[in-house]
Amino acid sequence: MRVKSSYLPYFLILPAFAYLLFFVGYPLVQALYIAFTQNGQFSLATVRKTFADPYFWEALKYTLALAGVIVPTQVGLAIILALAVNRAFKGKDLTIYALTIPLTISDVAAGLIWYSMLSPSGFLNKLLLNIGLIHQPIYFFGYQYRHMEFLAIVLAELWRATSIVFVIILAGLQMISNEYLEAAEVFGADYWTRLRKIVIPLLKPSIQSALIIRTLFAMQIFGIVWILAGRDIPILAGEGFYRLTELKEYDVASIYALVIAGLSILLGALYIKFMKAEYLEVRR
Amino acid sequence: MNDETKFMLKRLAFYTFIFTVIAWIIIPIIISTLYGFALPKDYYDPKKVIPTSFTTQYVKTLLFTLGALDGIKNSIIVALITIVISFTLGIPAGYAVAKFIFPGKDTIKLSIVALRMFPIPVMAIPLVVLYIRLNLIDTLLGVALAHTAMALPFVVLITSSIFAGVSTELEEAGMVFGLTRLGSFFRITLPLALPGLAAAAMFTFVMSWNEVFVASILTLSHRTLPAQILSIMAGASGGAAPDYYKFAAAFIMILPAITFIFFARKYLVTMWGITLK
Numbered sequence: 001m002r003v004k005s006s007y008l009p010y011f012l013i014l015p016a017f018a019y020l021l022f023f024v025g026y027p028l029v030q031a032l033y034i035a036f037t038q039n040g041q042f043s044l045a046t047v048r049k050t051f052a053d054p055y056f057w058e059a060l061k062y063t064l065a066l067a068g069v070i071v072p073t074q075v076g077l078a079i080i081l082a083l084a085v086n087r088a089f090k091g092k093d094l095t096i097y098a099l100t101i102p103l104t105i106s107d108v109a110a111g112l113i114w115y116s117m118l119s120p121s122g123f124l125n126k127l128l129l130n131i132g133l134i135h136q137p138i139y140f141f142g143y144q145y146r147h148m149e150f151l152a153i154v155l156a157e158l159w160r161a162t163s164i165v166f167v168i169i170l171a172g173l174q175m176i177s178n179e180y181l182e183a184a185e186v187f188g189a190d191y192w193t194r195l196r197k198i199v200i201p202l203l204k205p206s207i208q209s210a211l212i213i214r215t216l217f218a219m220q221i222f223g224i225v226w227i228l229a230g231r232d233i234p235i236l237a238g239e240g241f242y243r244l245t246e247l248k249e250y251d252v253a254s255i256y257a258l259v260i261a262g263l264s265i266l267l268g269a270l271y272i273k274f275m276k277a278e279y280l281e282v283r284r
Numbered sequence: 285m286n287d288e289t290k291f292m293l294k295r296l297a298f299y300t301f302i303f304t305v306i307a308w309i310i311i312p313i314i315i316s317t318l319y320g321f322a323l324p325k326d327y328y329d330p331k332k333v334i335p336t337s338f339t340t341q342y343v344k345t346l347l348f349t350l351g352a353l354d355g356i357k358n359s360i361i362v363a364l365i366t367i368v369i370s371f372t373l374g375i376p377a378g379y380a381v382a383k384f385i386f387p388g389k390d391t392i393k394l395s396i397v398a399l400r401m402f403p404i405p406v407m408a409i410p411l412v413v414l415y416i417r418l419n420l421i422d423t424l425l426g427v428a429l430a431h432t433a434m435a436l437p438f439v440v441l442i443t444s445s446i447f448a449g450v451s452t453e454l455e456e457a458g459m460v461f462g463l464t465r466l467g468s469f470f471r472i473t474l475p476l477a478l479p480g481l482a483a484a485a486m487f488t489f490v491m492s493w494n495e496v497f498v499a500s501i502l503t504l505s506h507r508t509l510p511a512q513i514l515s516i517m518a519g520a521s522g523g524a525a526p527d528y529y530k531f532a533a534a535f536i537m538i539l540p541a542i543t544f545i546f547f548a549r550k551y552l553v554t555m556w557g558i559t560l561k
Contacts, residue, residue, distance in 0.1 A: 008380070008384070009381075009384035009386045012376035013376070013377045013380050013392060015377070016377035017392065017395075017396070019432070020396065020399045020436055021399075023429075023433035024407065026414065027408075027411055027414075028406065030410035030411075030413060031409065031410040084302065094306070095306060099305070099309060101309055101545060103490075103545065104541040104545045106494035106495075106510050107494070108496050108510045108517075108537065109510075109534055109537035109541070112316065112513075112517065112530050112531070112533055112537065113315075113316040113534045116312070116316040116530065116531050116534060117312050117315060117316070121327060121328050121527070123311075123312075123333065126332070127333050130331065159312065216401050216403070220404055220497070222405075222496065222497050223497070223514065226514060236405075237405045237497060240405050240409055241405070244501060245500070245501065250409075250412070253409045254409055254410060256405070256409070257405050257406040260406055261402070261406040264401060264403045268398060
């Protein structure tokens with residue numbers, strides 16, 4: 001029953017909305033207050049202190065670098081996987097099930113799992129040594145192997161979070177009507193033409209939403225990095241965490257929080273500009 | 285090369301690709317599980333790729349001595365409180381979005397999505413100050429309140445699409461036969477929406493179960509499983525615990541997740557719009 005003109009819907013929404021507004025609004029105001037005041041006075045001292053710390057710029061650099069490497073690879077990989085799976089073949093259900101397993105695996109667990117794969121006496125090294133491809137273990141962990149640590153994080157994060165992109169894109173693929181494709185086929189378009197002219201354009205909303213959801217979450221990347229590299233690879237969320245829990249520097253931690261918020265709002269603005277809100281809803 | 289061999293080769297390439305993908309997902313899980321139970325002498329033996337002798341010692345130590353069992357308990361409590369609060373607040377909102385037309389509806393929906401995108405660290409770090417003042421610091425309720433903020437937008441959107449799927453005519457029929465709007469909600473809409481709501485609850489559970497940043501910052505002695513594991517496994521410089529505890533920890537963390545997705549996989553996937561038999 002679609003009822004117009006009544007206050008009832010507002011009353012129904014209000015509690016949830018107020019709750020969210022409080023948990024977003026209050027921390028934001030509080031963070032601004034802690035970050036920009038000293039002894040009750042407006043002050044930029046904390047900002048200067050944070051910006052003077054080389055770790056801050058390293059963290060910013062690594063957060064953006066990780067997002068820049070992981071997110072496009074993830075989306076590309078997920079598109080290939082979704083296209084491969086979106087047809088009838090033996091073992092299709094099993095494949096989709098396998099691809100969705102990482103959905104429920106936390107970043108901490110994924111970090112630990114990949115540690116067991118990549119550590120000096122881990123599976124990969126032992127396998128390669130025994131086949132005879134390498135003669136000494138490849139070192140992925142430790143400050144002097146930061147590039148390899150970076151690679152390990154990328155591998156683990158690709159393994160863990162590609163499934164969510166895959167699921168979003170597969171859902172998008174399944175919404176594309178077969179009629180378009182059949183019509184194109186009748187007119188003689190081959191697979192690549194159909195892909196380029198029909199599938200990819202119609203898939204654009206799904207790709208965009210996946211891209212931006214992943215980019216936003218990449219700004220907060222934490223558990224996987226903390227497990228695999230600790231502070232060898234500084235990241236924004238990790239530095240905020242370290243400043244707060246180890247050094248009890250609430251003010252500096254708040255700046256880190258605000259920088260993450262700023263980056264997210266910037267990307268969120270792109271998101272609102274390019275997309276509609278419906279993507280989270282189930283469409284049949 | 286004739287067409288038939290070409291076709292066979294294509295098929296072979298396709299199945300090789302699929303097989304590689306499945307192996308890429310599954311092998312790390314199997315390996316870390318095996319290592320979780322391997323004896324260190326097997327694990328450090330460079331000749332033994334697959335360990336052959338096993339022990340439950342490290343998993344047990346982690347569970348009973350290092351507090352993983354308490355972590356599991358805490359995680360379950362936090363997730364359950366999160367489900368209760370986020371559904372109490374989220375179901376009315378989801379219902380309103382699904383069944384009413386009102387001015388500002390799209391703006392409200394969009395704001396809810398926007399709030400979902402709000403980064404967790406920004407929420408968690410300033411909350412510490414508030415929680416100290418409210419005596420909520422280091423309590424499971426405090427973590428659950430923050431997890432609710434994280435899960436609520438999702439609950440609103442998912443429940444609204446579930447309610448939208450329940451036929452309006454049935455509700456109207458109920459009201460024609462004398463039920464109030466509230467009555468028809470409880471007697472007709474809710475029972476029909478129940479499977480979908482259960483799936484949404486499971487997803488909420490997983491979200492809370494996996495979350496580590498908020499839980500680590502807001503608690504010290506009452507940690508959820510990921511927070512507990514994180515504090516055992518990684519000091520500030522990383523790599524604090526011996527390898528075999530790391531493997532045991534990976535096993536403890538993924539076991540519930542894998543069990544869960546086995547039971548819930550149908551819902552998890554359909555919620556995102558995919559049909560999987």
